[in-house]
Amino acid sequence: MRNLRVLASDWISCLPSEPFVMPEGEELLTLESCGYDDWHYQRLAVSRLEEPFHYLYASSSEGVWVLGVFDTPGQADVFLALHNENPLKVPALKQTGLMGDAVRVEEGVLSYPRYQGLYRVGFKSYQVNPDPLDARQRLLTYVDRYNSQGLGSLPEKEACLTIYSHFDGRLRGCKMC
Numbered sequence: 001m002r003n004l005r006v007l008a009s010d011w012i013s014c015l016p017s018e019p020f021v022m023p024e025g026e027e028l029l030t031l032e033s034c035g036y037d038d039w040h041y042q043r044l045a046v047s048r049l050e051e052p053f054h055y056l057y058a059s060s061s062e063g064v065w066v067l068g069v070f071d072t073p074g075q076a077d078v079f080l081a082l083h084n085e086n087p088l089k090v091p092a093l094k095q096t097g098l099m100g101d102a103v104r105v106e107e108g109v110l111s112y113p114r115y116q117g118l119y120r121v122g123f124k125s126y127q128v129n130p131d132p133l134d135a136r137q138r139l140l141t142y143v144d145r146y147n148s149q150g151l152g153s154l155p156e157k158e159a160c161l162t163i164y165s166h167f168d169g170r171l172r173g174c175k176m177c
Contacts, residue, residue, distance in 0.1 A: 004081035008036035011043060020105045025049065028110065030073075031103055036084050041067075043076055044103050044112055053156065055112060057102035058083060058092060064102045065092035068160045069115045079164075091126050091167040093117030115156040119163075124170075126163050142166060 011032040022028050029045035029052065042057045056067040056076040067083055067090055070076045083090045095102065095113050103112040115138060119126040123145045131137035131153045138159035140151035151162055 004078065004085065006077055006081045007084040008034040008039075008041060008080060010034060014042070016105045016110070018105050018108075020108055020110045022046070022110055034080075039083070039087075040101075041080060041083075042101060042103050043073060043080075045073065046112075055102075055115070056080060057113070058087075059100065059102060064095040064098040064100070064113070066095065066102070066113050066115055066117055067092050068164070069156045070160070071157060088121070089171070091119040091163050093119050093126075093128055115160055119167075126167065128159060128163065 011034050013031065014033040015031055025048060027047040029047055030043070031045075032043045034041050034043075038060050040059045042055075042059075044055045044057070046053050046055075052071065054070045054073050054076045056070070056079055058065045058067050068076065068079045070079075079090055083092070093115065094117050096117070098113065103110065105111065114130075116128045116130060118128075125143045127139075127141040127143065129139045131139045134153070136155060137153045138156055139153050140159055140162060142149045142151055151166060154162055
C-alpha cells in the first residue's frame with residue numbers, strides 16, 4: 001500500500017453568491033473547493049433520496065472532468081491524492097463543452113455534471129453514459145482500438161468504482177487484482 005497524501009490546499013466552502021434552488025428531490029450538503037498547481041477542484045455533497053453523493057471535479061484551462069462520485073468525502077480525497085500525484089492515475093471523465101467551474105448556477109438552479117463522460121488515452125477509452133432505460137444507472141464501456149467491452153449498467157457510485165478497478169487492473173497489468 002502506498003502512502004498517498006493530498007497535496008492540494010485545504011478545502012474551503014464556496015457556495016455560489018447568487019440565490020439558487022436545488023434540482024427536485026435533492027438537498028445540498030456542502031460545496032467546497034481547493035487547488036493544486038494549475039488544477040482547481042470542487043467537492044460537492046448532495047443528498048438524493050436520503051443517500052449522500054460526494055462528487056469530485058477537476059478543472060483547468062483545458063476543461064472540466066468528473067474524477068468520481070463516492071459515499072464519503074474521505075473516499076473523494078483518495079482520488080484527489082491520486083490526481084495530485086499524477087493526473088493520469090485517475091480515469092477522469094471529460095465534460096465536453098464545459099469550462100470553468102463544474103458546479104454552477106444556471107437559470108437559478110444549482111447545476112453539476114453527474115458521473116458520465118469520456119476518458120481517453122491513446123487508443124483506449126472508457127465511456128460512461130446514462131442508461132436510456134433507467135436514468136439512475138450508468139452504461140459502462142471499455143474500448144481498446146477496435147475492440148469494445150461492456151462493463152455493465154450500474155448506479156453512479158458503483159460505476160465509478162468499477163471503472164477505476166478496471167482501469168487500475170489494466171494500469172498494473174494484472175486483471176485479477
